[in-house]
Amino acid sequence: MEVFIQMDYSVLSSVLKPPRHDPMTYPLTNHDYDRYSGLVRAIVHDIAEVDVLDYPRLDVILRRHSLPEGGCFSKRMVLQVYRKLCADGMMELDPTIVEKLQTKKTRTISGVAPVTVLTKPHPCPGKCIFCPTDVRLPKSYVDDEPGVQRALRRDFDPFQQVHDRIHAFNRNGHATDKIELLILGGTWSSYPRSYQEWFIQRCMDAMNGFEQEEESESLAQAHAINETATHRNVGLVIETRPDHISPKEIRWLRGLGVTKIQMGIQSLDDRILDMNNRGHSVAQAQTAMNMMRAAGFKVVLHWMPNLYGATPESDYEDFQRLFDDPNFRPDELKIYPCSLLENAELYEYWEKGKWQPYGDAELFDLVARCKKHVEPYCRINRVFRDIPAQHIVTGCTKGNLREHVRWLMEERGESCRCIRCKETRGATINADELALRVIEYDGGQSDEQFLAFRLPDERIAGYLRLSMPRDDQSFDLGVDALKDAALVREVHVYGRALALGVKGESTAQHLGLGTQLLQEAEKRSRDAGYRRLAIIASVGTRGYYGDRGYHLDGTYMVRDL
Numbered sequence: 001m002e003v004f005i006q007m008d009y010s011v012l013s014s015v016l017k018p019p020r021h022d023p024m025t026y027p028l029t030n031h032d033y034d035r036y037s038g039l040v041r042a043i044v045h046d047i048a049e050v051d052v053l054d055y056p057r058l059d060v061i062l063r064r065h066s067l068p069e070g071g072c073f074s075k076r077m078v079l080q081v082y083r084k085l086c087a088d089g090m091m092e093l094d095p096t097i098v099e100k101l102q103t104k105k106t107r108t109i110s111g112v113a114p115v116t117v118l119t120k121p122h123p124c125p126g127k128c129i130f131c132p133t134d135v136r137l138p139k140s141y142v143d144d145e146p147g148v149q150r151a152l153r154r155d156f157d158p159f160q161q162v163h164d165r166i167h168a169f170n171r172n173g174h175a176t177d178k179i180e181l182l183i184l185g186g187t188w189s190s191y192p193r194s195y196q197e198w199f200i201q202r203c204m205d206a207m208n209g210f211e212q213e214e215e216s217e218s219l220a221q222a223h224a225i226n227e228t229a230t231h232r233n234v235g236l237v238i239e240t241r242p243d244h245i246s247p248k249e250i251r252w253l254r255g256l257g258v259t260k261i262q263m264g265i266q267s268l269d270d271r272i273l274d275m276n277n278r279g280h281s282v283a284q285a286q287t288a289m290n291m292m293r294a295a296g297f298k299v300v301l302h303w304m305p306n307l308y309g310a311t312p313e314s315d316y317e318d319f320q321r322l323f324d325d326p327n328f329r330p331d332e333l334k335i336y337p338c339s340l341l342e343n344a345e346l347y348e349y350w351e352k353g354k355w356q357p358y359g360d361a362e363l364f365d366l367v368a369r370c371k372k373h374v375e376p377y378c379r380i381n382r383v384f385r386d387i388p389a390q391h392i393v394t395g396c397t398k399g400n401l402r403e404h405v406r407w408l409m410e411e412r413g414e415s416c417r418c419i420r421c422k423e424t425r426g427a428t429i430n431a432d433e434l435a436l437r438v439i440e441y442d443g444g445q446s447d448e449q450f451l452a453f454r455l456p457d458e459r460i461a462g463y464l465r466l467s468m469p470r471d472d473q474s475f476d477l478g479v480d481a482l483k484d485a486a487l488v489r490e491v492h493v494y495g496r497a498l499a500l501g502v503k504g505e506s507t508a509q510h511l512g513l514g515t516q517l518l519q520e521a522e523k524r525s526r527d528a529g530y531r532r533l534a535i536i537a538s539v540g541t542r543g544y545y546g547d548r549g550y551h552l553d554g555t556y557m558v559r560d561l
Contacts, residue, residue: 033084036073039065040081043073044097053100075101079173101173112178112234113169117161117203118151119185119195126187126241127277128266129308129345130338132391138185142341142391147184158199162206166231178540179207180235189244193252200236200256204539207231223257223539232540235259237300243280245288247477250295254479254555259538261292264302267310268321268328275309286327287475290445294469295477296487296536296556300381301330305366306338306395308346308355312366319370327444329375331465331490333418334382337363337401340393347393357395360404367401368408371416377439377450377465379419424459424494431511434461436520445473451520453513462493464517468528481553485534486525491517518548526561534558 046061047053062072079101086093124131124139131140141148154160162181169176181203188196197219204222205215208229216222226233237260238253245263253261265285267273273281292299303322305315322328340350340357349355358366367383374380383405389397398404409415439450447470452463467487493513525533537545537557550557 033081035068036077036081037085037090039067039073040078040085041091043078044082044091044094047097047100048094050100075173076171080171098173112180113166113174113176114180114182115162115165115169116147116182116184117158117165118147118156119183119188119191119199120156122186122191124186125190125244126279128279129277129349130304132341132343134343140186141184142387144388144391145386158202159206159210159212162203163212166206176231178234179231180237181207181233182237184239186239187241187244188238189240189249196256204233207233219256226539227542229540232538233257234538234540236538237262239264241280242285242288245291247291247475250291250477251479253297254295254536257539257555258297259536260298260300262300262302262334263288263292265328266302266304267307268318268325269310269314272307272309272314272318276307286325286444289327289330290443290473291475291477293443293446293448293467293489294473294475295479295482296467296489296534298331298465298490300332300334301328302334302336304336304338305370306358306363308338308349312358312362315366316369320373323373323375323378326442329441329443329448330378332379332381333374335367335370335380336382336385337367337396339385339387339391340395341387341391342393350394360396360398363396363401364404364408367405368412368414371405371409371418372414374416374418375439375441376417376419376422376452377441377448380416381420419460419463422454422458422460424455424461427459429455429461429511434513436516443467445470449524451517453517460494462491462513462517464491464514464521465489466521466524468525468530479554479556481556481558482534484531485558486521486528486530486532488518488521488533488535491535514544515548522559522561530561532558532560 042065043061046064047058050057050061058075059072062078066072079098082091082097082101083093085091118141119138121136121138126139132142133139134141134143136152137143137148143149143152150164151161154164166176166179183199183203191199201216201219201222204219204226208216208222208225209231210216216225236257238258239262242263242265263285265282266276266278268282268285270282289299289301301322303319305312305319310318322330322333337358338346340346340355346355371380382402384396384399384401386399389399406416415421433455434453435456437452437454439452441448441450447468449466449468450463451466453461455461465488467489469482469485469487491514493511522533534553534556535545535550535558537550542552542557545557546552550559552558
């Protein structure tokens with residue numbers, strides 16, 4: 001058996017393996033638990049003896065303790081039985097065992113479990129020529145995107161979508177105590193407000209452990225329950241358009257519990273926006289950006305190269321304005337090269353020879369040049385829309401565009417400075433090596449500070465976004481909690497998602513970095529003359545800030561300085 005430990009996994013994978021029982025296909029019964037408990041105890045014991053559980057070592061252990069009926073356990077099955085043994089008091093839960101058995105580790109490597117849900121189809125206020133149209137789906141989505149398929153299976157039911165994702169994370173060994181809820185489906189602000197409120201309430205009910213037939217009395221009650229729930233909401237994200245943002249909309253979104261807004265600007269050129277029927281102007285995008293930042297929201301902008309009327313050079317100039325113009329400077333960014341789908345109006349333009357996609361090499365070069373201009377306070381979440389290749393009529397179908405761009409930049413001796421490229425993720429952290437670095441920049445109608453704990457190689461272990469509104473803002477949000485206040489727009493500490501109360505000895509999470517960042521923000525706000533500090537806190541984080549001297553004022557956690 002030792003030979004398997006020495007083998008390269010590429011060789012091992014070619015060896016015919018016994019079939020493994022998958023509880024997703026064959027649900028375990030109480031009889032199964034009784035039969036398998038002794039074997040799982042032995043498997044867990046062997047796993048605990050291994051410092052690094054790679055595939056060859058795991059395969060040896062699973063073969064050593066094979067199923068009575070033949071075949072091997074899957075990691076998911078071992079986890080399922082192990083969790084039940086711990087719940088029944090037969091074994092003590094060891095987080096390191098769960099981590100070793102975890103599958104799809106990168107899903108929660110940023111510290112939280114992201115749960116994506118999709119709203120039902122609804123008429124979109126936009127008439128963009130590049131958006132695909134399918135009456136069964138929200139505008140711009142296709143039916144075999146993973147998130148869309150999950151939503152279709154559940155008929156867009158918010159409760160079931162959240163419930164299913166939480167259980168999927170649990171089955172794969174991920175902690176789900178801290179959940180970021182991402183609501184997709186186009187322009188959220190165009191849906192009836194009654195639907196918006198009900199949708200989020202039902203998402204909260206699922207996080208709060210309700211059964212399908214149970215429903216909280218109101219969104220306010222669901223929020224209150226979630227403050228101490230098993231699955232706490234630590235971030236709530238929606239998508240909207242620049243022309244739907246106003247002080248009234250800002251207050252509504254905060255009442256729903258929204259903390260991050262994804263906004264499609266697509267281009268910073270009014271001519272290009274008009275040619276593509278976007279229906280809003282650059283000036284509206286600037287105003288919306290300043291309002292959202294003044295309210296404390298984290299802002300994710302969507303930018304699209306290769307739109308109708310654009311060229312690689314005009315796109316390159318357009319991208320630079322994202323960071324040259326203080327009225328933009330996003331916290332996060334998604335780059336979505338325009339893809340041609342047959343059910344989009346742009347298809348007719350292509351057939352008539354009015355539009356052509358950039359070639360792969362041309363696109364790689366453009367994105368590589370653009371990435372050089374990304375500031376260290378911004379995170380590039382995506383560089384390509386997750387559209388299955390079979391839907392793209394012509395043009396780039398490289399789902400791994402980010403890797404191609406990285407390889408090209410490495411060939412040129414260049415690198416990207418964005419947050420995603422500098423995250424420590426699940427790496428071992430020596431707290432003594434961390435140093436606090438601060439980037440100050442003009443946010444249009446606020447002074448922004450990005451506070452980050454960095455390692456000597458510039459990797460980020462945790463950061464905080466501090467916003468100091470100016471007195472001459474051109475709008476009044478009408479939010480009393482924000483008067484005379486500086487704002488904390490985000491606190492994020494990296495490391496694989498850990499259960500609440502579990503200390504991470506070698507990763508950044510739960511090392512006290514969040515508290516240190518908060519204390520530094522308080523000092524800086526006090527020195528700048530602000531009387532209070534307000535935090536745009538998700539309902540599931542109110543307890544965390546309450547323990548640190550903050551109290552709820554409206555929808556913000558605040559503290560007098």
